[in-house]
Amino acid sequence: MDESRRLAQTLDLCLRIGEVLLSSGAGAADVTATMRVVAQALDVRNPQVDVTFTSLSMTAQHADELPVFQMRQVMQRDIDYEDLTRVDHLVRDIVAGRADMQTARARVARIASSGHARPRWAASAGWGLMCAGTGLQLGGSVAVVVVAFVAAVSIDRLQLAMSKRRLPFFYQQIAGGGVATILAAVATKLTESFVHMDASLVVSANIIMLLAGIGFMGAIQDALSGFYLTGGARVLEALLATGGIIAGVSGGFSLAATLGFDLPVLVPARTDLVGVSVAAGGAAVGAAAFAYASYAPMRSLIPIGLLSGFALAISETIALQDFGRPWSVGVAAFVVGLVSYAVASRLRVPPFVIVVPAVVPMLPGLSIYRGLALLTATGHPAVAEGLLSMVTAASTATALAAGVILGEYVAQPVKREARRVETRLAGPRLVGVTRFRRHR
Template sequence: MTETREIQRTLDLALRLGEMLLTNGAGAADVTATMSSVAHHLGLRQSLVDVTFTTVQMSYQASPDDPPVTAIRHVRQRETDFDDLTRADHLVRDLLADEIDADEARIRLAQIASTGHRTPRWAVTLSWGAIGAGIAMLIGGDWVVTVIATIAAMGLEILQRYLTRLRLPFFYAQVAGGLFASLLAVGAAAVDIPADPSLVITASIVMLLAGLGFIGAIQDALTDFYITAGARILEVLISTAGLIAGISGGLTVGRLLGVDIALDPGASGLSQFPLVVGGAALSAGAFAFAGYAPSRVLLPIAAIAGVAAGIYLLLAENDLGRAWPAAIAAIFIGVVSYAVAGWAQVPPLVIVVSAIVPLLPGLSIYRGLSLLGAEDYSGILQMITAAAIAISLAAGVILGEYVAQPLRREARRLEHRLAGPRLVGPLRARAVRKVKGS
């Protein structure tokens, strides 16, 4: 392939695929591997790929005597759209399997980029309400707290969608979300609603943390993409700082009005085990639905999240701290998600990001804010605990993926060795070339 036009068309296809994957939270290593595979399959050997947080760049030089051809695309917006991510993943698989050619791949990619969401907006808002209800159940809230958390979650979704349309930086959207949640809790406490407002705020913290790039940041750091990892970590820190600023402002307003809600919500115990598992399953499944995940994977995500929350609770109740139980539960998510993703024909990222939502450290962040608001500097330790939990979750999930891949390869080899006597039909048949006249 030496024609400049064909080289540019191939680079453009690979770049658009990389941009779509990066926009929807894929790690830099995954984006680089995908772009390189597509370019190599279409005839560009030894192409160079450079992925940062805001740009994807690709260049190719046909021979030492030819000038290199370079193309760049900028990533201007980021959103969680598991449907687009899944369709782009299927497109790459079909292209590499020669089921479609480059022209059809371009057409399909354009359709993915231009097609709107199939889920109506009101359904997404209701699903965010379900996330709030699930988190409230998870942290031990009663039915009153669950109702308030549901209303708060839907209000947060509407508010942040409006602020996104105004093109405000995400930091201010997080500030507004934290302020809205805390003021709603202050209002509930002011009118003597029989509910623990601190649980409402804790549930809101988890919802505002959901979807941030914890996993992608740690994955980039572990795979030597340090510039992208640093940018993603900075984005997460700024978003979390905005959340903390908003909630702190709401608590301050409450104290000025004589409404003190700096309570310390207790953690759920083993007596609430069914409620914890059910709340985790509901919140994870609802988050996947809000992220436009394919319907076939919603129940598996809910089941994985419920079991992971149960593992976390059992280990945390045995005085193992918070970080190690979170890491072990995340490893479980990573291992199981890899196998379930193959069955459901979705990228593992869809399952991992959704199933990890119930384990996000909202409780530790609120405890830290409550202590700092009371001028107790042990709240800094709670903030460090929250950071440790977040890192444990991301690192544990990625370790689970590393463990699952060789296990799956060995299972396939074992399947071949144990594949015989079959009760009906072959388990894995090879195509047999027929001889003429037979």
């Protein structure tokens, strides 16, 4: 009876750890491997783990006793790098033998039930600062930066209110896209007599903010590492959320046109070396602010900003050589994945906390805005160019995720012991330990 009870408690601990990781955006491969490592560190032999998009299940048995089966549902998803980091530290303590099962159960319960040291209004300000940095990155004026900040804070508070009323994320994205477009159009009309403001840059910055909340990284990681069912569900969720942004922005275009507020079609400017340095500075601010808004540890903000600025400088420099946008951001994302493993190890955070904020400024907000603006125009050439811009946006998002994961493949070799323990892992680890040595 004692053995069965201990086994049940161990499985419950593994499932609670997996639930926090999965709800925080970790890939199914990382969640599966982490749960198996924790179980084996607590002397559970050959546990069977199954992770899908909305549930986790685990079964194991001792000797000739009846198997124990447990299951948990993932009820909500949120970007929460603080909980992700705390659970990662707990897993490392369990594997190293610094935390027994009872201590670990108490710690994971505190992680799941406690709030954040950072107040929610500070996170809203972080989203505003992220869009302000993105507006600077895109070459906007002071007016663009200010309006982008106000629009981002407004969108965040609106989405928070909708989330409390349990409205689906799709409708939250529609509302965010509509608010961004209408605020940009109104601000442009009100300030046209005394200052020039490019509304397209404001909308593009807010599109990047809305895209940042979509789990592209986890979706592509699941698909590449063999978890096709979970990966397919995550890709569908990402496409639906992106469709919400497109619907909101296009609705905003139509409403603005009805009210007599014309939004321009964005023509990407040719960037010189001075522009690259300014864009890199804006990207650094935007990435660090996104990490702050996602409750990343304070010690990680400056390295994230520096890495993001460096990556954007690489991307823009390659783009100056007339390479396609997907290739330029793919190479920059590869560098992020290559460097982030070492950076995360020194900062004692999961690589996931580093790579996602670092690539956020390279999300295809400009391409989506330009595509929508052209699709609402008249004439077959404009429509064809708009469709091409939307395809470029999809290719860019895929290149970002694939480039980061390829960089992790190169930077994080899988050791013999990790291969033996994590038999279902078919890719690099963005969360969790990469080596397991039984503590004696």
